[in-house]
Amino acid sequence: MTKSAGSRRHLPSSPFNRNAPAAPPIEQYTVGDRVSHDQFGLGRIIAVEHDNAAVLVDFSGRRGRIASPFAKLAKL
Numbered sequence: 001m002t003k004s005a006g007s008r009r010h011l012p013s014s015p016f017n018r019n020a021p022a023a024p025p026i027e028q029y030t031v032g033d034r035v036s037h038d039q040f041g042l043g044r045i046i047a048v049e050h051d052n053a054a055v056l057v058d059f060s061g062r063r064g065r066i067a068s069p070f071a072k073l074a075k076l
Contacts, residue, residue, distance in 0.1 A: 026069050029055050038072040040064055 029035070029052065033045040040059040047056035054067045066073050 026052065027073070027075060028052055029070075029075065034076040036074050036076055037064070037066070042076075 029045050029048055031045055031048060035043050035045060035057060037043060037057070037059070040057070040062070043057040043059040043064075045055050046058045046063070049055070052068055054065050055070070055073075057064050057066055057073075
């Protein structure tokens with residue numbers, strides 16, 4: 001008697017684990033939000049691209065475009 005592939009058990013660290021936790025949701029920003037960036041410091045959101053693909057941030061005179069998933073950007 002053979003077992004089907006659907007009934008096999010996988011180790012918790014296996015990439016084939018069906019019960020893998022979902023990725024955390026991507027932070028949503030709006031124009032005017034105050035933010036902190038690991039490299040550039042404090043800033044304010046001045047533009048948000050379509051579907052939060054990227055944000056344009058003013059870091060006290062220096063502007064930077066930060067792409068999603070905003071790993072180094074935190075809302076204050």
